[in-house]
Amino acid sequence: MNQTKRHLTAEDLKHIEVYSDPQWTPDGNAYAFVSTVANNDNDYASQIFVQTLYGQKPKQWTFDNAKNSHPRFSPDGKKLVFQSTRSGVPQLWLLHTDGGEARQLTTFKHGAVSPEWSKDGRKIIFSAPLEKDDDVTNQHEPSKEERQKEQEEKQKKPLVINRLKYKSDGEGFHNDKHTQIVLYDVEDETFEQLTFTDTDHHFEDISPDGNHILFSANLSDDRDYELTNDLYLLNVTSKEMKTLTNGKGQYGNARFSPDGSAIACFGHEFAYQGATLNDLFIFDAASGDGTCLSNDWDFQLGDAMIGDTRLGQSENGPVWSDDGQHLFFIGTDFGATGLYQADTKGELNVLYKDNSHVFGFSRNGAKFILGISTPVNPGDFYLMNHDSNITRLTDANKEFLDTVELSEPETLTFKAKDGWDIQGWLLRPYGFEEGKKYPFILEVHGGPHAMYGQTFFHELQLLAAKGYVVLYTNPRGSHGYGQTFVDACRTDYGGKDYTDLMSAVDYVLAEYDFIDENRLGVTGGSYGGFMTNWIVGHTNRFKAAVTQRCISNWLSFYGVSDIGYFFTKWELGKNLLEDPAKLWDFSPLKYAENIETPLLIVHGEKDYRCPIEQGEQLFVTLKHLHKVVEFVRFPDASHELSRSGKPEMRIERLNHITRWFDEYL
Structure with a gap:
């Protein structure tokens, strides 16, 4: 390691610039993208940049202290539409590419997001949260004072709930608003609402001739009880609507072919519930x-791919070639993501895949802009030509990377107890010296149907910077290793997934003599929090543990989580009333008396995915049993605290985690 560089700190979260959403200019000579940084302790700022392909550095196009994002060029390249929070809530703004100030297009009460151009450049289609009787032709954006007064009035009234899906993590309690699709005529400066059903509608694409809108939604009469998402075609003039899918699956990321005759999308029909792999479909329009x-x-x-810096960036989905004969998309495989190509017969080719994380792309003819992150780089953009050679275009975090030492992971493959191959990665600590013994931390990812891999992960690097050997793995249940593997933990939580993790620890202890087997720690969030609880309830080999946004009691999780009523059966095979004894057997709380490992419980108070009562139950039980336990509650924090929470709170969280391990390891 290069000891002229300093070690990483928790506060470095504020210094990392995160690039996302590359978008070509129509002429293929430049592209726009979004750069996000923490602008203070409580929020982030996002700015739009444009870079030509001729060696110049990216040029900043927005400057206000707000979230500017989703840049989209008009087909003639003369205008750029984007969304910005500069007026209070996200609204649409229009900027002429030859200069001048941006002009606000929308003043919708609850904001407007995700603008896209029609192919002739005469229309902009966007999404807006609307109440049932809202008039899109007469929308007023409330002032800060008006919003505050409305919020105060709302807090004086009880909340009447009559829906099963009445809350969601990050959004809170639902109200009478639903996402509708709106069309804006650029020349006439008029608005037209296109969808009206009492549900959320997701714009997918507009046909090349501008006559049809493609959107996804759950329009079923039983939509409060179903998780399906179908594709629909809406005639813009006649308002006639046609359903493309069969009401049995979940479809999205859909796009028209260049001639409008076909539609490509991702989707599946829940063959393995939430562990079902996406398929690629083509529909005849x-x-x-x-x-x-x-x-x-x-x-x-x-x-x-799981990381903690990308702030929930959306999925590209399949993109058509100009001739309509091929589709391009990101794929997840063996700890990495890459760019893939398929023809309309299903013949598959890999265009780019390395030990890295392709987090986004944009295509113009035979050229691609790829967003690529590695374990030692938060992410940059690269140009890839038809020969799949790539050229680096940006150096987003040069100053940061020039001064901070990061640990390059060692890729491992080891055998589980039943002979399955399990992949993982090991980080050596900052200042590593041969002959010394180091404390060790096992990290367990959430999901469980997600994937650790070759991407930048600040938390993992921080633990290595603090002097720990860090191991992170993809036990069965993880994506990246096929359908059988990702499905293998369902109805077996705490079974072979647990023994996979213990086999991983056994493997590295046998292979690396610099790990101190008497100073082992474990941590994880969400499913990783469940697994941390399960581990310390079933073995005392770990000397310290930190459980984050965890599940401790499946009996109560069923009724308090925003997904509990379906996720419980998806993952455990039974609902509360079907087999409460089984749910209790799967609950780490049942095994609390066995826990001897000092345990730190970290939880957000507005976590609706794994509500804080899950942490409360575990804390009270362990404290009542006189166990070594501490509870850290984060106000106003959702399940996304570690990824998109307030910068100050994210740093506090990391400091508590490292403090606990420093004390007990």
């Missing part, structure tokens, strides 16, 4: 007949 191209593939389509 006229007949609605569909074909699955990916029947013979066995990997996850899309980006399933």
Whole structure:
């Protein structure tokens, strides 16, 4: 290691610049993207940059202290539409590419997001949260004072709930608003609402001739009880609507082919519930007949990589070639993501895949802008030509990377107890010296159907910087290793997934003599929090543990989580009333008396995915049993605290985690 560089700190979260959402200019000579940084202790700022392909550095196009994002060039390249929070809530703004100030297009009460151009550049289609009787032709954006007064009035009234899906993590309690699709005429400066059903609608694409809108939604009469998401075609003029899918699955990321005759999308029909791999479909736009191209593939389509800096960036989905004969998309496989190509018969080719994380792309002819992150680089953009050679375009975090030492992971493959191959990675500590013994931390990811891999992960690097050997693995249940593997933990939580993790620890202790077997720690969040609880309830080999946004009691999780009523059966095989004894057997709380490991419980108070009562139950039980336990509660923090929470709170969280391990390891 280069000891002229300093070690990473928790506060470095504020210094990392995160790039996302590359978008070509129509002429293919430049591209726009979004850069996000922490602008203070409580929030982030995002700015739009544009870079030509001729060696110049990216040029900043927005400057206000706000979130500016989702840049989209008009087909003639003369205008850029984007969304910005500069007026209070996200609204649409229009900027002429030859200069001048941006002009605000929308003043919708609850904001407007995700703008896209029609192919002729005459219309902008966007999404807006609307109440049932809202008039899109007469929208007023409230002032800060008006919003505060409305919020105060709302807090004086009880909340009447009559829906099963009445809350969601990050959004809180639902109200009478639903996401609708709105069309803006650029020349006439008029608005037209296109969807009206009492549910959320997701704009997918507009046909090349501008006559049809493609959107996804759950329009079923039983939509409060179902998780399906179908594709629909809406005639813009007649408002006639056609359903493309069969009401049995979940479809999205859909796009028209260049001639408008076909539609490509990702989707599945819940064959393995939440562990079902995406498939790639093509639908005939006229007949609605569909074909699955990916029947013979066995990997996850899309980006399933877990990190803690990308702030929930959305999925690209499949992108058509200009001739309509090929589709391009990101795929997740063996701890990495790459860019793939398939023809309309399902023949698959890898265009780019390395030990890295392709987190986004944009295509212009035979050229691609790829967003790529590695374990030692938060992310930059690269140009890839038809020969798949790549050229680096940006150096987003040069100053940071020039001064901070990061640990390059060692890739491991070891055998589980039943002979399955399990992949993992080991980080050596900052200042590593041969002959010394170091404390060790096992990290367990959430999901469980997600994937650790070759991407930048600040938390993992921080633990290595603090002097720990860090091991992170993909036990069964993880994406990246095929359908059988990702499905293998369902109805077996705490079974072979647990023994996979213990086999990982056994393997590195046998292979690396610099790990101190008497100073082992374990941590994880969400499913990783469940597994941390389960581990310390079933073995005392770990001397310290930190459980984050965890599940401790499946009996109560069923009714308090925003997903509990379906996720419990998806993952455990039974609902509360079907087999409460089984749910209790799967609950780490049942084994609290066995816990001897000092345990820190970290939880957000507004976590609706794994509500804080899960942490409360575990804390009270362990404290009542006189165990070594501490509870750290983060106000106003959701399940996303570690990824997109307030910068100050994210740093506090990391400091508590390292403090606990420093004390007990």
